[in-house]
Amino acid sequence: MPTATATATTAYDIAASVTDPEMPMLTLEDLGVLRGVRESGGRVVVTITPTYSGCPAMATMRDDLVHKLTDAGYDARVEVALSPAWSSDWISERGRAALRAHGLSAPGRAPSADGPIALNLSPTRRRLTCPRCGSAQVELTSEFGATACKALYRCTACLEPFEHVKEI
Amino acid sequence: MSHSTPDPNAAAGNVYDGLLEHHDVAGDDSQWAFGTDFEDPLAGVDTTVPDDVDAHELATYCLMLGDDALVLSQRISEWCSNAPDLEEDIALANIALDLLGQARLLLARAAAADPSVVPTLPEGSPVPAEDALAFFRDAGQFRNLRITEVPNGDFAHVVVRTLLFATVRLSLFTRLAESRDPVLAAIAAKGVKELTYHRDYAGRWFLTLAQGTDESRRRLTAALAELWPLFGEPLSTHPVEAGVAAAGVGVDPAAVADEVDVVLEQVFAVSGVDRPGAAPLAGVQGRTGRDGLHTEALSRMLAEMQVVARAHPMGKW
Numbered sequence: 001m002p003t004a005t006a007t008a009t010t011a012y013d014i015a016a017s018v019t020d021p022e023m024p025m026l027t028l029e030d031l032g033v034l035r036g037v038r039e040s041g042g043r044v045v046v047t048i049t050p051t052y053s054g055c056p057a058m059a060t061m062r063d064d065l066v067h068k069l070t071d072a073g074y075d076a077r078v079e080v081a082l083s084p085a086w087s088s089d090w091i092s093e094r095g096r097a098a099l100r101a102h103g104l105s106a107p108g109r110a111p112s113a114d115g116p117i118a119l120n121l122s123p124t125r126r127r128l129t130c131p132r133c134g135s136a137q138v139e140l141t142s143e144f145g146a147t148a149c150k151a152l153y154r155c156t157a158c159l160e161p162f163e164h165v166k167e168i
Numbered sequence: 169m170s171h172s173t174p175d176p177n178a179a180a181g182n183v184y185d186g187l188l189e190h191h192d193v194a195g196d197d198s199q200w201a202f203g204t205d206f207e208d209p210l211a212g213v214d215t216t217v218p219d220d221v222d223a224h225e226l227a228t229y230c231l232m233l234g235d236d237a238l239v240l241s242q243r244i245s246e247w248c249s250n251a252p253d254l255e256e257d258i259a260l261a262n263i264a265l266d267l268l269g270q271a272r273l274l275l276a277r278a279a280a281a282d283p284s285v286v287p288t289l290p291e292g293s294p295v296p297a298e299d300a301l302a303f304f305r306d307a308g309q310f311r312n313l314r315i316t317e318v319p320n321g322d323f324a325h326v327v328v329r330t331l332l333f334a335t336v337r338l339s340l341f342t343r344l345a346e347s348r349d350p351v352l353a354a355i356a357a358k359g360v361k362e363l364t365y366h367r368d369y370a371g372r373w374f375l376t377l378a379q380g381t382d383e384s385r386r387r388l389t390a391a392l393a394e395l396w397p398l399f400g401e402p403l404s405t406h407p408v409e410a411g412v413a414a415a416g417v418g419v420d421p422a423a424v425a426d427e428v429d430v431v432l433e434q435v436f437a438v439s440g441v442d443r444p445g446a447a448p449l450a451g452v453q454g455r456t457g458r459d460g461l462h463t464e465a466l467s468r469m470l471a472e473m474q475v476v477a478r479a480h481p482m483g484k485w
Contacts, residue, residue: 047212053358054269059207079212082273082354085361116342117360119431120368121375121438143365144259148266152255168361 011044011076012037014068021060022147025098028061032090035081044074049081052148052168088149088167103131105153105164130155131162138162208296209272210351215280218348221415226349227282228311229412231301232458233340234274235312238302239466240333241267242473243320252323259369263330266362273355275301280351294483303477307460307467314449314457315398317466324377324387328395331370335431336402338363339424348416371435378439393444400448403428406458 015037016029028034028048035047046065050058062078069076088107091099096106105128124143129136135157142152143166150163217223244264251257279286279297286297287304295303315333320326341363344356377388403425405413412418436443455461479485 045212050269050358052266052269053273053355053362054265054267056265058209062207077211080208080210082210082213083350083357085354085358111364116427117338117364119371119434121371121435123372124368142255142259143369144255144262146258148262152258166365168365 010072011039011046011069011074014072014074015044015046015065018061018064018068021057021064023099023102023104025102025104026091026095028065030092030095030098032092032095033061033086044069044076045079046076047079047081049086051086055148057147086168088165091165099165100131103162104150105129105131105162107165107167110167124151126164126167128153128164130158130160132160133158208276209298210276210280213351213354215277215351217281218417221349221417222411223282224284225408225411225415226352226417227278227285228408229418230274230278230281230352231285232311232406232408234271234278234301235310236316236333236337237267237274238271239310239312239469240316240329241265241271242469243316244326244330246320247326256323260326263366263369266359266366270355270359270362271302272298277351277355289481293481295477295481299477303474304481307462307470309460310457310462310466310470311460312457312462312466313398313401314463315395315402317457317462317469318395318398319465319469321391321394322387323373324384325391325394327370327373327377328388328391330366331374331435332395332399332402332432334363334367334370335428336421336424338367339427339431340419340421343419343424347418352417367431374435374441375439378441389441392441393446396444396446397449401456401458404448404456406456408458 015034016027018028020026020028020031020033023031031051033048033051035049037044037046039045046069048058048061048065058080065078066076087110089110091107099106108126123140126140127136128138130138130153133155135155137156138153139156140151141154141161145152145163149165149168151166152161153164154161217226241264244260244267247257247260247264249257251260275298276296279301283297285301287300289295289300289304315329338360341356341359345353345360347353347356374388377384379385403421405420405422409418409420413420413423433443435441451459452461
């Protein structure tokens, strides 16, 4: 019979191993959406936070968490934490390395919002390198990509398109 | 040894059974991509209304902000597969998705603050409160601004509408992030990050179309002239907005008018476009979108948006 602490640690390990349904090279922990795992009244309660308000992966994350924990014998429930709002700064170093290893460009520092946000009418400038060939000769195709969290780029050296996880 | 072809109708089971026996947890539905049940977007969030705040007024305010996002999300979604190129199609779909997410949270917040705003569904219906609000209210119960509901025009039209809407909403949400209602504050803080991208996107296209060809400029100024009369409403104060602003949970739109003006002036100046002079569209006997007074376009839009949900109030078909 594990102690409460050991159980919580194990439950955390299981929750932390669940991957993002849209970027499966990232665990929810590396993505920074896993906000906490606690035991409450014999149940495990996992708290996650959405990356974007309309992120359709939230339901899948919840289902995957409940499954993995149920398979391990836990009575699990998933709750939502809305505050503080998720920031791409929460993606771990290991997560950034995993993104690069899979051909995705990792986000730079998120802009800090203090007071009114300045309008930016020129294309967003980011110092990026192509995750495939390493060239800095890249250009922005669109600030919006196949999922809410990514922008589209192309490398003008190797001519391959790639995705960049946006700073928010 | 070879295997015979399985008979899908064999009494012993068929080749697809494997897909259905994930494991032995009762009610397990993991094989469905998004599950088959509904999830509460505010699960575990403390939705207690601050003591001295009028819960019905807070709920009504959340409906206003939620309906703005829901109705414009539906309008922008209509662009799906119709944008000038794939990148803009994806961009518009992303903006619509962000707004839909904001709408869902805001409608859920409205329902949690005051359950009496939620339409009654048949006993046992699994439809969650925010869906009941989205799909089971008539046009007269929607509190959205009329600028969000008018039909789409050309690409310049969606650029202008998104610019005007996102500029006001970004200013509102920046202040709303300090709301005394922690749920509304959290929804707004998240929304700020999204709306920043929306406003920049629309502002860049405004500039591009203004400085593009004679035709793109003509279309842009025509869209601006068409939408401008509807732009008085987003910056005028409704009594509910005044009430929640006084209570410290909401923001009076009139309070952000100057800030909005500065941003738009910046876009107009860089683009070389004159600010339109058209007077704001009047309400009917003083009633506007915030009071449930809408153009006839909203009813038609809702008919399409709600038809499936209304046909299946038990959430099954």
